[in-house]
Amino acid sequence: MTPKCWRSVPFLLLLSITSVFASSQSFENTAIVRTIELGGSLVHVTTTFAIRALEDGLKTYTIAFGREEKEKSSWLEAKVKGQQERLEVKELPFDGSKDHHLIEVVLPKTLSLNKTLNLVLESIQTHATYPYPASVGQNEEQALKYHTDLFVLSPYATSVQRTKIKSRTPRVISYTTPQDIEPFMKESAVTKTGATVVYGPYDNIPPSTSSSFIPKYQQPVVIHYFHDQPVIELLDLKRSVEISHWGANLNTEDKITLHNAGPQLKGHFSRLDHQTQAYYKRVAPHVLPAMTLHLPSGIRNAYYYDLIGNVSTSRLRVAPSVPKDKQGTQFSVLDLRPRYPLLGGWNYTFTLGWDAPLQDSASYDRSTGRYIVEVPIMTPILGAVINQEELTVILPEGATDVQFVAPFPGAADALIGTHTTYLDTTGRPKLTFHYKDLTVKQAESIFVSYKVSWAAHLKKPVAVGTAFFSLFSLGMIARRMNLTLHQKKVS
Numbered sequence: 336m337t338p339k340c341w342r343s344v345p346f347l348l349l350l351s352i353t354s355v356f357a358s359s360q361s362f363e364n365t366a367i368v369r370t371i372e373l374g375g376s377l378v379h380v381t382t383t384f385a386i387r388a389l390e391d392g393l394k395t396y397t398i399a400f401g402r403e404e405k406e407k408s409s410w411l412e413a414k415v416k417g418q419q420e421r422l423e424v425k426e427l428p429f430d431g432s433k434d435h436h437l438i439e440v441v442l443p444k445t446l447s448l449n450k451t452l453n454l455v456l457e458s459i460q461t462h463a464t465y466p467y468p469a470s471v472g473q474n475e476e477q478a479l480k481y482h483t484d485l486f487v488l489s490p491y492a493t494s495v496q497r498t499k500i501k502s503r504t505p506r507v508i509s510y511t512t513p514q515d516i517e518p519f520m521k522e523s524a525v526t527k528t529g530a531t532v533v534y535g536p537y538d539n540i541p542p543s544t545s546s547s548f549i550p551k552y553q554q555p556v557v558i559h560y561f562h563d564q565p566v567i568e569l570l571d572l573k574r575s576v577e578i579s580h581w582g583a584n585l586n587t588e589d590k591i592t593l594h595n596a597g598p599q600l601k602g603h604f605s606r607l608d609h610q611t612q613a614y615y616k617r618v619a620p621h622v623l624p625a626m627t628l629h630l631p632s633g634i635r636n637a638y639y640y641d642l643i644g645n646v647s648t649s650r651l652r653v654a655p656s657v658p659k660d661k662q663g664t665q666f667s668v669l670d671l672r673p674r675y676p677l678l679g680g681w682n683y684t685f686t687l688g689w690d691a692p693l694q695d696s697a698s699y700d701r702s703t704g705r706y707i708v709e710v711p712i713m714t715p716i717l718g719a720v721i722n723q724e725e726l727t728v729i730l731p732e733g734a735t736d737v738q739f740v741a742p743f744p745g746a747a748d749a750l751i752g753t754h755t756t757y758l759d760t761t762g763r764p765k766l767t768f769h770y771k772d773l774t775v776k777q778a779e780s781i782f783v784s785y786k787v788s789w790a791a792h793l794k795k796p797v798a799v800g801t802a803f804f805s806l807f808s809l810g811m812i813a814r815r816m817n818l819t820l821h822q823k824k825v826s
């Protein structure tokens with residue numbers, strides 16, 4: 336099986352061995368603006384680099400990441416400001432003696448001397464916040480802490496840079512005042528306006544990846560803020576997608592372990608307090624009573640159960656089936672209400688599944704004789720991180736020549752195996768993918784393609800036919816035996 340590329344993989348983290356380190360003189364940053372949008376499980380960081388070429392013929396621009404920042408970033412993407420096309424991104428080999436990582440962005444066209452460009456680097460950090468205090472009472476508020484580095488590092492000199500840290504509400508409890516940065520300061524080191532804390536502007540910063548800059552000036556800043564939404568993690572998602580040509584059906588089943596990563600509940604849970612709060616619509620922000628999920632349109636036989644059984648308090652509004660090219664424009668809306676409200680530190684394990692018409696996500700290419708099926712990696716849950724996922728795609732019996740295209744790496748460790756169910760004669764090929772720390776940005780699809788011969792198509796009806804025939808024969812035999820016994824008795 337060879338994974339084939341139907342479209343270019345947009346975000347590639349490649350270890351290029353023969354990389355040349357950027358010389359500090361090839362660019363200057365006329366301005367760097369970093370905006371950090373604080374959240375719970377996810378923190379969204381957008382950094383704009385206004386760059387100017389100091390040489391002719393520049394093809395790549397180098398971005399530096401502090402070690403911790405790199406570890407926290409689960410997704411990143413570089414674009415030219417105002418354009419849609421994602422630029423190719425390559426990770427340079429990590430130098431263990433340095434405290435930063437370098438990432439190379441391939442520019443859309445070669446830059447010549449004095450030409451300028453605005454690059455936008457977007458990233459999502461996961462597990463970057465923690466509750467502080469670590470435990471609160473059921474009716475109390477929830478506050479989180481977030482750490483970052485004061486300066487955006489760069490191998491090039493920077494004329495001016497600033498960092499804006501935005502909270503969802505203006506209720507920021509505290510923030511760090513930087514120390515010993517007078518050489519770069521104009522007025523104040525930090526200001527707060529409403530929900531935004533601004534570090535900078537800081538002027539005339541030398542190339543900051545140097546060994547002299549980091550120990551002297553780089554420093555952590557900590558923001559402590561109230562957060563008005565539960566901090567949700569999916570500790571584990573096991574999605575199993577089963578393609579059936581015989582029933583023209585696509586079955587999706589998710590086994591989910593949900594976790595509230597907010598502050599731990601201090602003392603006991605009181606359902607009465609919770610109901611009173613719910614009545615006054617004042618449920619504390621660290622309590623998760625329900626979630627809204629957008630499932631595909633045209634689904635049927637949806638089910639939702641936990642360890643105890645059916646959960647009947649959830650409601651599903653099914654949107655009618657739409658053709659393939661309009662997929663994603665309409666959703667069935669599931670108001671998912673766990674059996675109990677999920678408090679800080681608590682887990683809730685449940686299973687959610689549905690059937691969908693196969694033609695809504697499959698197509699047949701007559702020229703190659705291949706079926707192509709689109710398999711979504713996840714159902715996005717706003718603001719949540721999926722710590723780990725195992726995605727299994729079970730293909731029809733007799734599928735051969737299996738190929739797939741995955742939107743980003745992580746799927747590279749796909750395994751092919753077989754899955755055997757009742758009435759399968761030879762077992763069904765299956766693909767397994769493993770992922771870590773997925774965010775809503777990765778709510779994309781894997782495309783699986785395969786061939787099924789006519790003989791294989793017929794196999795299942797034959798298998799079913801054989802089963803019926805066997806039962807029928809058994810019945811006949813039993814009846815005859817009874818008859819014989821009966822007759823014996825009579826005689």
Ligand SMILES: *[C@@H]1O[C@H](CO)[C@@H](O)[C@H](O)[C@H]1NC(C)=O
Pocket residue numbers: 448449
């Ligand atoms: C590039 O810009 C510098 C500084 O503004 C200027 O002195 C120089 O003449 C420019 N060079 C070209 C080729 O435009």
Ligand SMILES: *[C@@H]1O[C@H](CO)[C@@H](O)[C@H](O)[C@H]1NC(C)=O
Pocket residue numbers: 644645
């Ligand atoms: C669960 O609910 C569905 C739909 O309401 C029903 O068809 C099914 O029999 C129920 N299952 C159990 C185990 O109660």
Ligand SMILES: *[C@@H]1O[C@H](CO)[C@@H](O)[C@H](O)[C@H]1NC(C)=O
Pocket residue numbers: 570594680681682
């Ligand atoms: C939630 O699940 C995690 C991982 O399985 C476990 O470590 C933790 O103890 C669980 N929490 C509770 C309250 O059961």
Ligand SMILES: *[C@@H]1O[C@H](CO)[C@@H](O)[C@H](O)[C@H]1NC(C)=O
Pocket residue numbers: 813814817818821
């Ligand atoms: C066997 O025959 C008896 C007498 O006719 C009948 O009552 C019984 O239901 C039969 N059993 C089966 C398994 O068909």
